[in-house]
Amino acid sequence: MAPDALQGIVRQQTNPARWNGKAWSAFVADLQALGVEVAESAATRGIFATDAGGTAYGLPHGVVIAQSATQVSALLKAAQAHCVPVTVRGGGLTTEGESVAYGGVLLDMTGMSRVLAIDPVTMTVRTEAGIYWHGLAEELRRENLDYLSAPLNMTSSVGGTLGVGGIDVNSARLGCSADQAISLQVVTPTGEIVECSDNENAELFQRVILGYGQFGVITEVTLRIRPYTPLRMHYYYYSSLRTAIEDLQLLDRNDASDYSGILTIMDCAVNLLVAFDSDEREAAFKANWQQRLRGYGEFGFALCMAGHYALRPWRIGEALYLFRRKQAVFPEFRRPEFHRDGRMDDRTVVFSRAVWKHWGSRNMVIPDLATSADKFIEAVERGNKVCRKFFRHYTLYCVGIRLRPEHKPHYEMSCVPPDAEGWAYGCEFEPMIEGEVYSRDHFQSFKNAIYDIGVDLGASYYRFGGMMKGYIRRVFGDALVDRHLAMKRQADPAMILNRDVIF
Amino acid sequence: MYSTAHPRDYPACSGCSLCRLVCPMWRHRRDPRFSPEGIAKARQNGAGVTELADVLDACTLCGACDPVCPEDIALSDMIMDLRGELELPPDLAVLQVGYAQAAAQAAPAPAGALLLAGAALRADPTLLTQVEALLGLRSAGDDGADLAVALEIGGDIDPQRKRRFLNAIDGRSLVVGDGLLLRELRRWLPGARLQGLGEALGSLPAIRRRIASTDFYVIEARAFHADHARLVAHYDGLRKDRGCAMNLDLQRIAMPARASAYPALRMGPAREDLEQARWLLQGRRPARIVIEDAAERDVLRRVADVPVLHLAELAALNEVTVYA
Ligand SMILES: Cc1cc2nc3c(=O)[nH]c(=O)nc-3n(C[C@H](O)[C@H](O)[C@H](O)COP(=O)(O)OP(=O)(O)OC[C@H]3O[C@@H](n4cnc5c(N)ncnc54)[C@H](O)[C@@H]3O)c2cc1C
Ligand code: SF4
Ligand code: SF4
Numbered sequence: 001m002a003p004d005a006l007q008g009i010v011r012q013q014t015n016p017a018r019w020n021g022k023a024w025s026a027f028v029a030d031l032q033a034l035g036v037e038v039a040e041s042a043a044t045r046g047i048f049a050t051d052a053g054g055t056a057y058g059l060p061h062g063v064v065i066a067q068s069a070t071q072v073s074a075l076l077k078a079a080q081a082h083c084v085p086v087t088v089r090g091g092g093l094t095t096e097g098e099s100v101a102y103g104g105v106l107l108d109m110t111g112m113s114r115v116l117a118i119d120p121v122t123m124t125v126r127t128e129a130g131i132y133w134h135g136l137a138e139e140l141r142r143e144n145l146d147y148l149s150a151p152l153n154m155t156s157s158v159g160g161t162l163g164v165g166g167i168d169v170n171s172a173r174l175g176c177s178a179d180q181a182i183s184l185q186v187v188t189p190t191g192e193i194v195e196c197s198d199n200e201n202a203e204l205f206q207r208v209i210l211g212y213g214q215f216g217v218i219t220e221v222t223l224r225i226r227p228y229t230p231l232r233m234h235y236y237y238y239s240s241l242r243t244a245i246e247d248l249q250l251l252d253r254n255d256a257s258d259y260s261g262i263l264t265i266m267d268c269a270v271n272l273l274v275a276f277d278s279d280e281r282e283a284a285f286k287a288n289w290q291q292r293l294r295g296y297g298e299f300g301f302a303l304c305m306a307g308h309y310a311l312r313p314w315r316i317g318e319a320l321y322l323f324r325r326k327q328a329v330f331p332e333f334r335r336p337e338f339h340r341d342g343r344m345d346d347r348t349v350v351f352s353r354a355v356w357k358h359w360g361s362r363n364m365v366i367p368d369l370a371t372s373a374d375k376f377i378e379a380v381e382r383g384n385k386v387c388r389k390f391f392r393h394y395t396l397y398c399v400g401i402r403l404r405p406e407h408k409p410h411y412e413m414s415c416v417p418p419d420a421e422g423w424a425y426g427c428e429f430e431p432m433i434e435g436e437v438y439s440r441d442h443f444q445s446f447k448n449a450i451y452d453i454g455v456d457l458g459a460s461y462y463r464f465g466g467m468m469k470g471y472i473r474r475v476f477g478d479a480l481v482d483r484h485l486a487m488k489r490q491a492d493p494a495m496i497l498n499r500d501v502i503f
Numbered sequence: 504m505y506s507t508a509h510p511r512d513y514p515a516c517s518g519c520s521l522c523r524l525v526c527p528m529w530r531h532r533r534d535p536r537f538s539p540e541g542i543a544k545a546r547q548n549g550a551g552v553t554e555l556a557d558v559l560d561a562c563t564l565c566g567a568c569d570p571v572c573p574e575d576i577a578l579s580d581m582i583m584d585l586r587g588e589l590e591l592p593p594d595l596a597v598l599q600v601g602y603a604q605a606a607a608q609a610a611p612a613p614a615g616a617l618l619l620a621g622a623a624l625r626a627d628p629t630l631l632t633q634v635e636a637l638l639g640l641r642s643a644g645d646d647g648a649d650l651a652v653a654l655e656i657g658g659d660i661d662p663q664r665k666r667r668f669l670n671a672i673d674g675r676s677l678v679v680g681d682g683l684l685l686r687e688l689r690r691w692l693p694g695a696r697l698q699g700l701g702e703a704l705g706s707l708p709a710i711r712r713r714i715a716s717t718d719f720y721v722i723e724a725r726a727f728h729a730d731h732a733r734l735v736a737h738y739d740g741l742r743k744d745r746g747c748a749m750n751l752d753l754q755r756i757a758m759p760a761r762a763s764a765y766p767a768l769r770m771g772p773a774r775e776d777l778e779q780a781r782w783l784l785q786g787r788r789p790a791r792i793v794i795e796d797a798a799e800r801d802v803l804r805r806v807a808d809v810p811v812l813h814l815a816e817l818a819a820l821n822e823v824t825v826y827a
Binding site: 353 | 517518519520521523524533534536540541544545547548549550554571735736739743752753754755785787
């Protein structure tokens with residue numbers, strides 16, 4: 001048995017069964033009487049037929065566009081009464097079908113996407129939870145403010161992100177987005193509207209944060225914010241992934257940079273990005289750490305690669321691929337309209353545009369592994385081997401996540417691996433589809449092979465819900481899952497909220 | 504059909520939602536149906552034009568969605584094509600006929616480079632005279648205003664009418680006031696030297712040097728997005744040169760000052776226009792607002808208590824006053 005293809009794991013390759021529609025009409029009539037619109041046209045339902053992953057498909061019976069906590073509360077109360085499943089969706093950027101509704105109601109949170117108050121004194125913002133991080137950035141930037149950390153994807157929503165994690169290239173320093181939340185307004189599965197934080201209804205707060213929407217719908221959020229600074233970006237190039245990861249972890253351990261992460265083009269062309277909010281931090285890095293990094297600058301690396309391929313002319317195809325990829329992707333990261341005086345205005349705009357343009361397609365197949373710092377290199381190397389088996393070209397994105405010891409209860413049964421102390425590390429494995437046609441089974445087998453590594457290593461995953469549900473008991477163990485299931489049953493007696501995502 | 508053949512159409516939509524971020528009709532309603540993504544996805548699910556009528560009718564054709572779509576779907580073309588299958592809004596159909604009659608009676612175009620003023624600029628004769636003087640151009644009596652309406656409402660364009668219009672202007676340098684017409688002229692006359700009014704005026708040193716760092720500069724969205732890759736550099740240069748704030752979002756997409764459908768044709772601002780204009784100015788404290796499109800003056804005046812000046816009007820100002 002190959003270590004990266006464990007046998008005996010039940011492969012969950014299909015969508016969950018579609019809800020049978022029992023009592024749908026009575027449910028809709030109840031909601032209509034309360035003034036809640038349920039859109040039932042195929043055109044509206046079709047908007048939500050899949051998620052960013054594009055491998056799970058399901059249609060809701062109807063769509064409710066979130067308007068207010070009161071409306072969401074009415075919806076959930078009626079759903080409990082009629083046992084109608086409700087699937088909550090923010091940006092829909094899940095990849096395992098977690099935000100796809102297999103019947104029942106799809107609750108689209110982007111309807112609640114207004115900023116409610118910005119407080120530059122306490123450095124906080126109160127916002128509706130369906131807002132896209134990019135929408136929030138647009139509003140904060142008018143006041144010369146910024147959020148702390150968010151996915152490098154403009155269309156992830158705040159609420160959806162707090163439910164799953166939220167990793168930025170500054171997470172090695174500032175932690176995940178979920179750790180930035182000070183308090184939440186939550187509508188519980190039975191329809192109560194509750195404010196919660198570390199000090200108020202703390203248990204609910206702990207379960208909702210990183211909780212994949214199992215314990216309530218997040219309708220409003222208070223987040224920490226900070227003064228806006230454009231950032232100065234540096235790129236270092238490596239031909240060894242292991243060396244790059246060692247250097248990444250060195251920087252993170254020593255708080256040597258404000259932003260750090262690894263993005264590969266190929267196994268032999270690895271890019272470590274390092275960036276700074278201020279000249280002082282940049283100067284300190286240059287004085288103390290830069291010379292310890294083993295990567296090259298762009299020109300040095302190009303020479304290195306030229307030498308490498310000159311000695312291996314039979315690998316000209318690989319060299320050409322590398323060159324083409326560089327020509328296509330690099331300019332995207334350097335577009336002058338997104339830079340001023342050598343500084344990048346908005347990392348999320350630059351990275352998100354590049355990701356959708358050069359990696360995106362109707363299938364975002366991006367399985368990941370989240371491990372403790374010391375297991376990370378092994379996880380990445382094993383994952384890489386799996387990628388090689390399934391695809392010609394693929395890229396990796398690796399980043400550190402600073403953990404907050406006081407948030408340990410939030411991390412229980414989440415993407416944060418149970419054995420991680422100080423930092424967790426995440427690696428996303430992303431095949432380049434490049435116009436090729438692969439079967440859904442091919443994608444699924446690839447994902448399973450990556451996820452198997454997580455089971456073997458005792459790791460966790462950024463995306464562990466939806467079609468990955470089969471892994472949850474294996475990675476977290478029956479005792480923990482049963483404890484959470486009991487809490488879920490108590491909070492959601494009819495088990496209507498985001499059913500089939502985790503339990 | 505006015506749009507050229509597209510390599511990419513609605514089936515290519517991946518549902519990334521990037522187009523929602525820039526779409527004024529989505530911003531106003533926060534309803535996914537009212538977005539290019541909503542239309543593309545609805546089409547993928549078999550929705551016909553009748554089902555989409557409200558959405559198609561709400562689109563401002565600002566073109567902001569086109570440059571942001573990573574799948575390169577020609578979204579505003581898709582909307583224009585679909586609008587062609589809807590019933591024409593009666594008031595605008597009447598407007599189109601009126602403009603067409605005026606065009607038929609217009610004197611032949613004067614020789615040389617021309618200004619195609621468009622309806623909004625024509626509605627302000629003093630401003631039009633200023634623009635002509637500044638650019639050193641004469642206006643064509645037939646500026647294609649009826650064609651611009653037809654493009655906007657998805658009405659039919661008589662091929663003979665189109666040929667007559669194009670024959671009269673082909674081979675000339677043109678400054679075009681109507682963003683939608685400009686966009687189409689780039690396709691109809693691929694080799695022609697064409698500029699939008701904002702770009703032409705903003706390139707004049709006498710105007711450019713009067714743009715102050717305390718100004719809020721409102722780019723006309725349609726002309727901008729129709730040639731985004733090139734113009735983004737032009738306006739970036741202007742912003743760096745003059746230090747003024749602009750109606751560009753973080754993706755360097757121009758937020759139009761108005762969010763209602765047919766903004767240049769229905770001159771009076773609607774409620775969503777006021778909301779959109781307020782959003783444009785939120786968190787900004789400019790000393791003046793400078794506009795490229797005369798049709799945006801009214802709405803901005805209603806929400807701001809600072810002067811709202813057309814680019815052409817800057818030339819008449821004393822430079823000292825500007826920088827004082
Ligand atoms: C191209 C691409 C790039 C990505 N880049 C990054 C990255 O850089 N960093 C990163 O961290 N992630 C990244 N992701 C993953 C993605 O950003 C996260 O899954 C995302 O933050 C989820 O936000 P969302 O709004 O899309 O949530 P959704 O996908 O809509 O939902 C996620 C889960 O939360 C639930 N949910 C949604 N809204 C609420 C709510 N208001 N209340 C309760 N439950 C809710 C849903 O039911 C679902 O189970 C990327 C994904 C893609 C496709
Ligand atoms: S930007 Fe393009 S691909 Fe993305 S959702 Fe909109 S139409 Fe679809
Ligand atoms: S043209 Fe403008 S209003 Fe119309 S769909 Fe595109 S972004 Fe929205």
